[in-house]
Amino acid sequence: MAENTPLVEMRNIYKSFGGVHAVEDVTIDLFAGEVVGLVGHNGAGKSTLIKMLSGAYTADSGKIFIDGREVTINNPRDARKYGIETIYQTLALADNLDAPANIFLGRELMRSGYLLNDDAMEAASREVLDRLRLNLPSVKEKVVNLSGGQRQAVAIGRAIYFNAKILIMDEPTAALGPEETAQVGELIHQLKKEGLGIFLISHDLHDVFDLSDRVSVLKNGALVGTVHTADVTKDDVLAMIIAGKLPEVATTPKSAQA
Amino acid sequence: MSTKPAEAQVQGESIFQRIVSLLELDVRQLAMVGALVLIWIGFDIVTDGIFLSPRNLWNLSVQMSVVGVMATGMVLVIVARHIDLSVGSLMGFAAIIMAVLQVQVFPIGASWNWWVTLLIGLAVGALIGALHGFIIAYLEVPAFIVTLGGLLAWRGANWLTTTGRTISPLDVNFQMIGGGIDGAIGATASWVVGVIAVVLIVFANLSARQRRQKYGFNVKPWWAELLILALTAAVILYAISYLNQYYRPRTEIPRGIALPVLILLAVTVFMAALVRYTKFGRYVFAMGGNPEAARLSGVNTRRVTLQIFVIMGVLCAIAGAISSARLNAGANSLGTLKELEVIAAAVIGGTSLAGGMGTISGAILGTVLISSLASGMVLIGWSTSLQQVVQGIVLVLAVWLDVFYQKRRVD
Ligand SMILES: Nc1ncnc2c1ncn2[C@@H]1O[C@H](COP(=O)(O)OP(=O)(O)O)[C@@H](O)[C@H]1O
Numbered sequence A: 001m002a003e004n005t006p007l008v009e010m011r012n013i014y015k016s017f018g019g020v021h022a023v024e025d026v027t028i029d030l031f032a033g034e035v036v037g038l039v040g041h042n043g044a045g046k047s048t049l050i051k052m053l054s055g056a057y058t059a060d061s062g063k064i065f066i067d068g069r070e071v072t073i074n075n076p077r078d079a080r081k082y083g084i085e086t087i088y089q090t091l092a093l094a095d096n097l098d099a100p101a102n103i104f105l106g107r108e109l110m111r112s113g114y115l116l117n118d119d120a121m122e123a124a125s126r127e128v129l130d131r132l133r134l135n136l137p138s139v140k141e142k143v144v145n146l147s148g149g150q151r152q153a154v155a156i157g158r159a160i161y162f163n164a165k166i167l168i169m170d171e172p173t174a175a176l177g178p179e180e181t182a183q184v185g186e187l188i189h190q191l192k193k194e195g196l197g198i199f200l201i202s203h204d205l206h207d208v209f210d211l212s213d214r215v216s217v218l219k220n221g222a223l224v225g226t227v228h229t230a231d232v233t234k235d236d237v238l239a240m241i242i243a244g245k246l247p248e249v250a251t252t253p254k255s256a257q258a
Numbered sequence B: 001m002s003t004k005p006a007e008a009q010v011q012g013e014s015i016f017q018r019i020v021s022l023l024e025l026d027v028r029q030l031a032m033v034g035a036l037v038l039i040w041i042g043f044d045i046v047t048d049g050i051f052l053s054p055r056n057l058w059n060l061s062v063q064m065s066v067v068g069v070m071a072t073g074m075v076l077v078i079v080a081r082h083i084d085l086s087v088g089s090l091m092g093f094a095a096i097i098m099a100v101l102q103v104q105v106f107p108i109g110a111s112w113n114w115w116v117t118l119l120i121g122l123a124v125g126a127l128i129g130a131l132h133g134f135i136i137a138y139l140e141v142p143a144f145i146v147t148l149g150g151l152l153a154w155r156g157a158n159w160l161t162t163t164g165r166t167i168s169p170l171d172v173n174f175q176m177i178g179g180g181i182d183g184a185i186g187a188t189a190s191w192v193v194g195v196i197a198v199v200l201i202v203f204a205n206l207s208a209r210q211r212r213q214k215y216g217f218n219v220k221p222w223w224a225e226l227l228i229l230a231l232t233a234a235v236i237l238y239a240i241s242y243l244n245q246y247y248r249p250r251t252e253i254p255r256g257i258a259l260p261v262l263i264l265l266a267v268t269v270f271m272a273a274l275v276r277y278t279k280f281g282r283y284v285f286a287m288g289g290n291p292e293a294a295r296l297s298g299v300n301t302r303r304v305t306l307q308i309f310v311i312m313g314v315l316c317a318i319a320g321a322i323s324s325a326r327l328n329a330g331a332n333s334l335g336t337l338k339e340l341e342v343i344a345a346a347v348i349g350g351t352s353l354a355g356g357m358g359t360i361s362g363a364i365l366g367t368v369l370i371s372s373l374a375s376g377m378v379l380i381g382w383s384t385s386l387q388q389v390v391q392g393i394v395l396v397l398a399v400w401l402d403v404f405y406q407k408r409r410v411d
């Protein structure tokens, strides 16, 4: 796998807010059909790092490569152009709108140029939610009336309808119960099989260890290291998160030398 | 995170709820129509039948058009989590600009005078709205402050324009916009308008039904569809026949629908379509529901905010034109305190101050309600001060009902 060009490579990324160095010289990468876990304490800089990939923030310095080509991502629109879709920690849904309106927000289907095609959006939403095996009593229900798992499925539906190549999931199960968490886990397996590259972010290692092929550990805005989950134990990674040191066994300094 | 299975709502439905959901009616608006009917009947009894006379209802329709036009815009403003306190001053300023151009700058007799000044007035409204919107969206000054500044500044600018003098009389064609003696379209044209409205409504509903069937969605049963269409048509046509019983002075010639009312109808249809069928409308509501989500979905929230205030500015100018045409003068006090009526109409009509919720039809209902209260209290002979007390109470009551209703829905 390491021989191929990575789907995404973020190289030497910096970002600070005022005096706070939220992300410092971080380099990570992601291949197609792979899940990379991004772990670290609260405030380690995980969200900030991926927001620079999803276009919510722009990096102070550093480079981003998609399929080996350097790109500039200034806003969410740019990110979507490269097939990057994001599912945010705080469910980024408009609660007062229904599932189709949320799935198509910013990319509405139109009929005759200026008019929304609500029927087409409703039909497509049903298809996509069926694919996620989500049975809503009515798709026209405002999402505020849906459960946390249903809402997460709507957010994921939004990503996959538009054929994402790269999926960023920022604490996708933080707001969910155990059963719903398992559902999202299944979804991740399925999407991975379909060849998507997935960044999976959590401050809770137990959530991501089993789902990830590799984990990158952040601490205080800096990258501690990246390890293959097959080569290490959870405790090794836990030590990385807490002590900020690489375990001796694991020697996959995944930082890109290109 | 509250987890609420939607099936819970299905169980324990009453027959009334079933009918309402089959007909796809809005319970809240039904309740408002109910309140309105009670108020109308109450005033009619107290005034010995004067309140519901064709004459009074015709006047009511004209009086409400100024506030109604602006209330449709206020819905967008409030839904997007902003507020506009400057609408009264802005309409006054647009009106004085139109009056000065019409009377002092352009030749007063010229046939093109009225529409050129009207267009310039609308452009002034759009520009000022754009200025407000720019400061709010791009300089990130809260709308409350920007429009509070606007409330003072445009009233002052109005005074400075003519050093407080009233500009009168206005162009005779322009006066028609206000619904004066010649400012109505007569009986025949009113019927034509009514029939066109009915045909359009039937066509829109049936074609929407067809589109839904094409996708294999559930549609209302035929009887429900036809019942609603028949009721709507009956109400429209009856209203026209009733208003047509109000005659021009000392004749038996019906006045017909007043021009300002026709303008209000056009504005309402336009704004409702904007909300329901365009990306812009969808984005306004998405921003109101979750501004961050809208932004992350690629919605240019700043531009949408700017556009909202441009629309609000144009609607203020339309209201200013109607108001000054009706008064046959551009005056310094024009539009004073109108911001309160406009906000009240939108809020009473179900626009939530928390943002994300509101309807154009609700704002029109709200306008009818507060205009009815005002008109009824005048007929009874209550003093202006007492009217203000009542209007204040009604506003607070309406918002309390809204809060109460929201809570019950969430629990
Ligand atoms: N918009 C912001 N403004 C100021 N500081 C921020 C902002 N976003 C994040 N930070 C700071 O950056 C650091 C990293 O935060 P974040 O990326 O959210 O961490 P994580 O997602 O790993 O919990 C924290 O110290 C946080 O307070």
Ligand SMILES: [Mg+2]
Binding pocket: A043, A046, A047, A048, A089, A170
């Ligand atoms: Mg985070």
